[in-house]
Amino acid sequence: MxxxxxxxxxxxxxxxxxxxxxxxxxxxxxxxKLRNHFKQLRQAGxxxxxxxxxKTEYMDSSGVGLxxxxxxxxxQRNIRxxxxxxxxxxxxxxxxxxxxxxxxxxxxxxxxxxxxxxxxCRDIQVKRILVDGKSPLFTxxxxxxxxxxxxxxxxxxxxxxxxxxxxxxxxxxxxxxxxISELLKxxxxxxxxxxxxxxxxxxxxxxxGCARLIxxxxxxxxxxxxxxxxxxxxxxxxxxxxxxxxxxxxxxxRTQESDEADGGNALFAAVEYWNxxxxxxxxxxxxxxxxxxxx
Amino acid sequence: xxxxxxxxxxxxxxxxxxxLDLYNAETLKKKLALFIESEKTTVIFDCSQLSYIDxxxxxxxxxxxxxxxxxRTVFCFAGLQNHVAGVIKLTGLDGVFPIEDNLDDAxxxxxxxxxx
Numbered sequence: 001m002x003x004x005x006x007x008x009x010x011x012x013x014x015x016x017x018x019x020x021x022x023x024x025x026x027x028x029x030x031x032x033k034l035r036n037h038f039k040q041l042r043q044a045g046x047x048x049x050x051x052x053x054x055k056t057e058y059m060d061s062s063g064v065g066l067x068x069x070x071x072x073x074x075x076q077r078n079i080r081x082x083x084x085x086x087x088x089x090x091x092x093x094x095x096x097x098x099x100x101x102x103x104x105x106x107x108x109x110x111x112x113x114x115x116x117x118x119x120x121c122r123d124i125q126v127k128r129i130l131v132d133g134k135s136p137l138f139t140x141x142x143x144x145x146x147x148x149x150x151x152x153x154x155x156x157x158x159x160x161x162x163x164x165x166x167x168x169x170x171x172x173x174x175x176x177x178x179x180i181s182e183l184l185k186x187x188x189x190x191x192x193x194x195x196x197x198x199x200x201x202x203x204x205x206x207x208x209g210c211a212r213l214i215x216x217x218x219x220x221x222x223x224x225x226x227x228x229x230x231x232x233x234x235x236x237x238x239x240x241x242x243x244x245x246x247x248x249x250x251x252x253x254r255t256q257e258s259d260e261a262d263g264g265n266a267l268f269a270a271v272e273y274w275n276x277x278x279x280x281x282x283x284x285x286x287x288x289x290x291x292x293x294x295x
Numbered sequence: 296x297x298x299x300x301x302x303x304x305x306x307x308x309x310x311x312x313x314x315l316d317l318y319n320a321e322t323l324k325k326k327l328a329l330f331i332e333s334e335k336t337t338v339i340f341d342c343s344q345l346s347y348i349d350x351x352x353x354x355x356x357x358x359x360x361x362x363x364x365x366x367r368t369v370f371c372f373a374g375l376q377n378h379v380a381g382v383i384k385l386t387g388l389d390g391v392f393p394i395e396d397n398l399d400d401a402x403x404x405x406x407x408x409x410x411x
Contacts, residue, residue: 156316174378175385178349185317185349239387247391248364251357261321263354269385 006030008037017116018046019109023055026063035066047079050112054085063090064097071103084112095230101126107243126236127271128229133281137288138214143203150192150200155184162213166206171293176211179273182266183215183287190257191217191285201286210276214288221284224255228267235268306337306369306405308398311345315352324355331362337409338363339401343374348382356383360392369408373401 005024106112159181192198235250252264276290371393395401
């Protein structure tokens, strides 16, 4: 059976960029054809590739394998490559396989072309939330410790009290207080679901160059870390491309549990503010963060 | 809530509170929903008194932004204090929100934007 259809057209733009427009479906039966086409172009001397998947409606694991092959073999040969304009179905597949965070991707063809001009569509560096209970950020020695049945109504006051333990020369103490309050709010609201019987445990330490915090709740754990990382990565790609029109769909990360008072943006700021990392333990009931202050 | 007299003013100014956080975000959001519904032309959100904002507050700004964009109302946030500007930047919303340094600039901005 040869039910699937795959066609591709190749053109050279701006004198040096080879654009391969791929239409139809990439699967086990035909991915080899496209692989050979790519190899031939490469052997003929092409050194900058954009694969335009705007008309690729379907891809199976061998199609995904082909993307990985194109990416890794190009990297070894110093060839620039960018994958552009995925259809929703294919993008979902890439997200499922986590490759969306590895492959150099652009949302649209013109953005891929622009990126090539300015040094290539490299993978942009996007901060991530980690899950690693053995992270050094969970080292609790020498930290102050608090344990309490924390209510939402006390979150800001407690955040202020903790932030005030930072050395007086700490810059942006307001921001520190606010970022602490977000962690406490998440623990009380999303972790403990505001259950007055449940406790929050807090470890903190401050020095003139560094702030560290660990906040642990008694909830079921934040099981959306991977989903959040994918979402944030896509948001930051759009942001780096200044594609504000499409960015509007990525202003707020919402789950079924989100309510009206949830901004859906606290962790966006957290991964940027805590510049030495935001890490969850393996049960995802505790988050450890660290910030270095640069004077 | 500021009143807008017909035919006299080309824009309304909504004064943001001193703090916008988890404790008052929901209330303000409701208030803003009513305000936005009645406001078909142009709004300046005066943020000069706003000295503290958290993610719930940012959520309210995103809500305002989404609603007004959808109904094609010209608007901007004016006079942000450092802390608020810092949180907006950390959240990656700089460049997304229309922001003006002060009320005068905001007025210029909305007038320019309203011209056909």
